[in-house]
Amino acid sequence: MAPVGCRAGWWLAGPPSESGYRQKPGGHTSEASGESWAKLGGEAGLKTAPRGATRLLARPAPSPASLARQAPTGRGKEGEAPPKRAGPAQRRPARGTSRPLPRRRRGGGGAWGSCWWGWRGRGGREERRLGSDFFAQPCVSLAKALLGQVLARRLADGRAVRGRIVETEAYLGGEDSASHSRGGRRTARNAAMFMAPGTLYVYQIYGLYFCLNVSSQGEGAAVLLRALEPVQGLEAMRELRQRQRRGPARPPRDWQLCNGPSKLCVALAIDKSFDRQDLASARDVWLEPGPDAPPDARVVCSARVGIRGDWAHRPLRFYLRGNRSVSVADKAAERAAGEAPQDGPQAAE
Structure with a gap:
């Protein structure tokens, strides 16, 4: 890591194409000399080359302006506030699209959601199961x-x-x-x-x-x-x-x-x-x-559907009068049982 306050210290870890310097594998040092180091050291406020730095390529040192552009962005420029962390509204877009990812919903009724009469189950509980x-x-x-x-x-x-x-x-x-x-x-x-x-x-x-x-x-x-x-x-x-x-x-x-x-x-x-x-x-x-x-x-008793023989007319079929979901309504059995109110909005349709 670069020393605190060193604007040119990025080259200790940067690639050679950016700085021309890197850490020697053996750990020993050699001092950089010449005009290029004088410029770089002066910009960085250093008098000697840091320990472990070596010159790999004879190329001109980067200008102070490029150093300022390539310096770490952990802090903003002088007089500016540091950049804000990305929040939910600044999330990265999905791969292959420029639109941000949708927010993840919180809460909910578990794996099965809300039951139709208002009971809510979480995690697949079955407390209302008949035994x-x-x-x-x-x-x-x-x-x-x-x-x-x-x-x-x-x-x-x-x-x-x-x-x-x-x-x-x-x-x-x-x-x-x-x-x-x-x-x-x-x-x-x-x-x-x-x-x-x-x-x-x-x-x-x-x-x-x-x-x-x-x-x-x-x-x-x-x-x-x-x-x-x-x-x-x-x-x-x-x-x-x-x-x-x-x-x-x-x-x-x-x-x-x-x-x-x-x-x-x-x-x-x-x-x-x-x-x-x-x-x-x-x-x-x-x-x-x-x-x-x-x-x-509201319970109608009538003969079973599709049955032949001696038991064809036995009243062993039971259904809710007026409900539209009933497969076959027996009007004669309903008249015999008398009139009754219809079963909810489905029957009225």
């Missing part, structure tokens, strides 16, 4: 209790999507001829239906789509989730739905994102890998309590 006790009830009771609850899913890219359950179907197993476990039939495909309540049963239809079920109490009994009302991550749901479609198609509206058992699996990126997972402890999918339980007057 195993919730699922430990008979199939019909569970199918009704699931209405109004929120199915949450964390996608592979970290985004969270949530939907309020608005339609379910109960499959009782045993004598239920429409159930995959009818007559106690147990296979590798439907093994999840015989596992502990709250186990996910995911099966494929037409070789393309998936359906999501939740096991309940009862041998081989499970509840099919038929429709969700999207409440968070609608753009992510729309991207997943559009990616699954073939050819140009009109983007689905908000209430059309999850208004069917296979549609909700596509919108939440649920496939066969979720089969046999415990909804009470799974990492990337779980159930949260809804903001309020729907009153019984």
